Amino acid sequence: MVEPMEIYRIGEIKNGVKERQTNKDPVTSTSDGSRVSIIGTGNFARALAKRLARNGYSVVCGSRYPNRRNLALYDDTLADVRVTSVETALHHADLVFLALPAPATVNTLTPFTESTAEKVLVDVSNPEKKDLQKTMSSNAEFVASSFPKAYVVKAFNTMSAYAIENDYGSGVRTVYVAGDDEAACSKVRDLTSAIGFIPVQFGRLSKSAELEAMQRELFGSWTVPLILSAVVFTAWLAYDIWRIHIIGGGQWARLPLSTMNKVVGATAITQLALCFLAGGVAGIVQIINGTKHKRFPGWLDRWMKMRKELGVLSLCLAAVHCIMCLAHLSPEYYPGWYHVTRVPLMGANGTMVMVPVKYEHKWEGQSVIGMGVVALCFMSVVGLTSLPEVGSHMTFLQWRFIQSYLGHVTLVATAAHVVLKIAPKWANNGRHLGHKLPPGMVEPDTTMTFFSILLPLFTIFLRLVLALPPIGWYIDKIRAGWERNQSKDDVQA
Numbered sequence: 001m002v003e004p005m006e007i008y009r010i011g012e013i014k015n016g017v018k019e020r021q022t023n024k025d026p027v028t029s030t031s032d033g034s035r036v037s038i039i040g041t042g043n044f045a046r047a048l049a050k051r052l053a054r055n056g057y058s059v060v061c062g063s064r065y066p067n068r069r070n071l072a073l074y075d076d077t078l079a080d081v082r083v084t085s086v087e088t089a090l091h092h093a094d095l096v097f098l099a100l101p102a103p104a105t106v107n108t109l110t111p112f113t114e115s116t117a118e119k120v121l122v123d124v125s126n127p128e129k130k131d132l133q134k135t136m137s138s139n140a141e142f143v144a145s146s147f148p149k150a151y152v153v154k155a156f157n158t159m160s161a162y163a164i165e166n167d168y169g170s171g172v173r174t175v176y177v178a179g180d181d182e183a184a185c186s187k188v189r190d191l192t193s194a195i196g197f198i199p200v201q202f203g204r205l206s207k208s209a210e211l212e213a214m215q216r217e218l219f220g221s222w223t224v225p226l227i228l229s230a231v232v233f234t235a236w237l238a239y240d241i242w243r244i245h246i247i248g249g250g251q252w253a254r255l256p257l258s259t260m261n262k263v264v265g266a267t268a269i270t271q272l273a274l275c276f277l278a279g280g281v282a283g284i285v286q287i288i289n290g291t292k293h294k295r296f297p298g299w300l301d302r303w304m305k306m307r308k309e310l311g312v313l314s315l316c317l318a319a320v321h322c323i324m325c326l327a328h329l330s331p332e333y334y335p336g337w338y339h340v341t342r343v344p345l346m347g348a349n350g351t352m353v354m355v356p357v358k359y360e361h362k363w364e365g366q367s368v369i370g371m372g373v374v375a376l377c378f379m380s381v382v383g384l385t386s387l388p389e390v391g392s393h394m395t396f397l398q399w400r401f402i403q404s405y406l407g408h409v410t411l412v413a414t415a416a417h418v419v420l421k422i423a424p425k426w427a428n429n430g431r432h433l434g435h436k437l438p439p440g441m442v443e444p445d446t447t448m449t450f451f452s453i454l455l456p457l458f459t460i461f462l463r464l465v466l467a468l469p470p471i472g473w474y475i476d477k478i479r480a481g482w483e484r485n486q487s488k489d490d491v492q493a
């Protein structure tokens, strides 16, 4: 943390008192690390200026129209921040943030190219693709090529102005830094830590393209899992509408809750199975390769990397399924789950009649609901620990135990919840349709619920095969570093 220092003011009236004006020359260049300049006076510039000022930095904002900008109007903290011309701001500090729209960055600085020499220019921009120069993959590289005497660093672009202004110890605190000059990057990293964020060196300036691209994708790593969810959901919905409402003549009034609830549940379990199937497929690939030191094919690599998103989406869908179930849990919708109890009621002619009512759950209902609750609890623990904010507080052993072992238990519990739901129907074998099939004949189960359980059951089977000896021993050996095609020379070496 930088020591609080004497603050320069420009003589605004604050709390009715004219502030002291500095007699120091504001245009004198300095290597003082507590001076920072920001070019721009917009949302980002104001948020960063506020944070820097709160931490005792002497901040100057460079504007095209310094006389028309009064930052104190936005926030009292900004009363300590002077607005000057761009050139004056460039002279104020060695560390200069470029909080300008990407297309305006180079044009704004070009008239003052000489003043950028030896300065650390921090590009925070998030350009649209159309704003990028044809020959450049990032705005930061364009700035670096335009001002070769400056040290250009890419940083802070993955943080919102809101987070910079309002973060008091929670939320996204990581600031990625990319640049070619280590001393310049180190300066930016030091300042980042001093104002309460966690700097992470992302690589050289060429990695700016990745940092900028991150901000162009609305959902980032969630895009493919979200599309997959939508596709799976649509497929199950189309199948159930066709089977229940179009072919089966089911009531359309039951579509929004009853049918939709089953579809949401089926999508949740499919996503969960896809999440754990990736590890099983990776195991098979490692057995085929005979080593763990070979890169997975691209599709499997991407699949493995989206497991967290698949799991969290599955958890969200499972929670929705649970709420929908509770919303219409009644003998009308789940007749097979309730005992028939006869209760006496006074008839119209004054005589008592025994009326059959259903209000107590049979074991079928109890076990399906109970197992569903267990599965949802486990899934919540696995889903929550997959979030970096939670997982980073755990040891690797704890994290692996929950993600891998408890994760698989969750899949088994979820599958058991579904099997318990459909098993009584199999046991009845046709009786639910009002007829008994001849011995040996099995009523084919064509429900979506039945089809949705096949992938989870296959995933569990695959994981069991890969875990049990001798295949389990073989995989453990590979994962411990053993290689099938290791030559004797390699071993000796």
Ligand SMILES: NC(=O)C1=CN([C@@H]2O[C@H](COP(=O)(O)OP(=O)(O)OC[C@H]3O[C@@H](n4cnc5c(N)ncnc54)[C@H](OP(=O)(O)O)[C@@H]3O)[C@@H](O)[C@H]2O)C=CC1
Residues within 6 Å of the ligand: 039, 040, 041, 042, 043, 044, 045, 062, 063, 064, 065, 069, 098, 099, 100, 101, 102, 104, 108, 124, 125, 126, 127, 156, 157, 158, 159, 160, 161, 162
């Ligand atoms: N807002 C955010 O949450 C984040 C923004 N960023 C990046 O920070 C940069 C600034 O964003 P933000 O502060 O939101 O933008 P604003 O539009 O709010 O502010 C941009 C500032 O740049 C100055 N400027 C100089 N030349 C021009 C020009 N030709 N057109 C418009 N403005 C110009 C203006 O100051 P003046 O008029 O005083 O000269 C203006 O206030 C952008 O590159 C953005 O991608 C990055 C992460 C988060």
Ligand SMILES: [Fe+3]
Residues within 6 Å of the ligand: 265, 321, 372, 417
């Ligand atoms: Fe269910």
